[in-house]
Amino acid sequence: MSRFEIKNWCPGALRPMLSGDGLVVRIRPHGSALSPAQAAGIANAATKHGNGLIDLTSRANLQLRGVDPSSHDELLADLATLVLIDRDVAAETRRNIIVTPLRCARHGPETIELAAALEEVLDHAPDLPSKFGFAIDTGEAPVLAEVSADVRLERTACGQLIVRADGAPCGSTVTRSEAPNAVLALASWFAESGGVQEGRGRMARHLANGSRPSNAQDWNALPATSVATPAPGPHDEGFFVAAEFGQLHAETLGKFAAMGREIRVTPWRMLFLSDISDVPDAEGLITKADDLRLNTTACTGAPGCLQTHAQTRELARALAPHVPKGSHLHVSGCSKGCAHPAPATVTLCATPEGFDLIKNGRACDRSHRANLTEEEILLLPHSLFEAS
Ligand code: SF4
Known part of the structure; x- marks a missing residue:
């Protein structure tokens, strides 16, 4: 067995996970923040060793995708020079810290x-x-x-x-x-x-x-009242920017690095750029709180995930304009539901036979309808959200 063949773990940089598009290498930024030099280095490494796509995760980490296994050692050396590598797998696993942006x-x-x-x-x-x-x-x-x-x-x-x-x-x-x-x-x-x-x-x-x-x-001290989860757009301290389906292009991260600001990595699949009021335009970026794509979640799906039964993101992109305000659509490539473990208004979960339609549930919950084809779904997208 190759050193990369074990599935179902949380990947790290030292212990990556093999996926349908190569290795998934997860980077845990210290203090949930990257200096401009670190961000530029990661952007460069994502293109040099991977397919140039970078996931933003719910643990405030970055995942380089499509890394060639033969490049892994060289990638680790590049990340080590950016001070982004831990001493060993145990230290990397323990360092599961999210810091407020x-x-x-x-x-x-x-x-x-x-x-x-x-x-x-x-x-x-x-x-x-x-x-x-x-x-x-x-x-x-x-x-x-x-x-x-x-x-x-x-x-x-x-x-x-x-x-x-x-x-x-x-x-x-x-x-x-x-x-x-x-x-x-x-x-x-x-x-x-x-x-x-x-x-x-x-x-x-x-x-x-x-x-x-x-x-x-x-245990007798109450925490201060929480503030709401931030939305994409300007903020008193900087600018929140989200990426469609939580995936950035290396080139975009490179553009952010060139702005010369600290880049904070958040658990909401957004980056926070401190002390700026706008970000450069780039493909797949979400910079407004009312962007319809924020109501839709889709996991990696085909071809990037080995466990998927379908592609997910094209379908989610086509359905996003039809998701009613206040509702959430989750398109999942299998019942694991990685992208949205919580219930969604509507979940479309791919199976070997088609898509299961689940209402107000998770990808692993009982379906209301089974074996829908993509064509059937796209023909009447509003009907997905009608009360049954
Ligand atoms: S939910 Fe999506 S990304 Fe997760 S294992 Fe299933 S197909 Fe892969």
């Missing part, structure tokens, strides 16, 4: 310091499930509340730092210097108290089962 002048420097300090202490973390993650949400108000994470660093309405276990309404207050070890202590308690079963487990479920650490009586 909204850092504000008042809290930005501390947020960056906290992210770096947490990376250091995670060297002492126990074995954790690969999906176990950390959110550093220490801007003026939390914005990552809807983003998957197991231990969260946030602030109270008065600006005091708190460490909060996901699933608990309150956290415990900490000083800046205490915060990284308090996060580590919570993750260690999770592992030691049986939160990991057969390599899996999440904090919220562990708490829901009644588990509590001995210092849980200190």
Whole structure:
């Protein structure tokens, strides 16, 4: 078996995943941000070693697609010079940290310091499930509340730092210097108290089962009220830009790098360019909050995924103008539903026989209709959203 043939893991850079278009190599930017030089280097590497397509993931990572396995070692060397490679697979897997893109002048420097300090202490973390993650949400108000994470660093309405276990309404207050070890202590308690079963487990479920650490009586500080997930367009601190189906062209990333600004990578499949008010136009970019493509999600599908039963994105692109306001369409190449694990108003899930139509459910849920052809779907796109 080749070193790349194992499926169903979360890919990294050191441990990529083999897909239908070559290797998928995931890069975890430190502090969820790239310097212009790092962004330019990634754009260059995506073209040199891959097919030039870059996925923006829900973990605030970048994925280079179509990487030739014979180029992998050379790609790692290029990424190492950009300081984007971890010491080993274990360190890469543990470094599952999302940092708020909204850092504000008042809290930005501390947020960056906290992210770096947490990376250091995670060297002492126990074995954790690969999906176990950390959110550093220490801007003026939390914005990552809807983003998957197991231990969260946030602030109270008065600006005091708190460490909060996901699933608990309150956290415990900490000083800046205490915060990284308090996060580590919570993750260690999770592992030691049986939160990991057969390599899996999440904090919220562990708490829901009644588990509590001995210092849980200190969980009495409420986080500040969350702000809404940002939309594409200008923002007080910069500009949010999304990519159609979360996929950027290397050339576009190169254009952003040339603007000379820090590029923050968000978990909403958007980039945030600090201190600018507009971005250069490029194919597939979404820069307005009312863009109809934001109501439609589609996974990689054919030919990029080995497990798909159909192409997905052309169909999703054709259907996007017909998705009613307030509804969401998910086109999935198989029942795994990678692109949108939550329920959608309408999910079209490809099977060997055609498309299943699922209403208000996930790709793996029971279908309302089965074996639809692409032609049937495109003939009456509005009927997908009619009440049955
Ligand atoms: S949901 Fe899409 S990307 Fe995920 S495995 Fe299935 S076909 Fe591939």
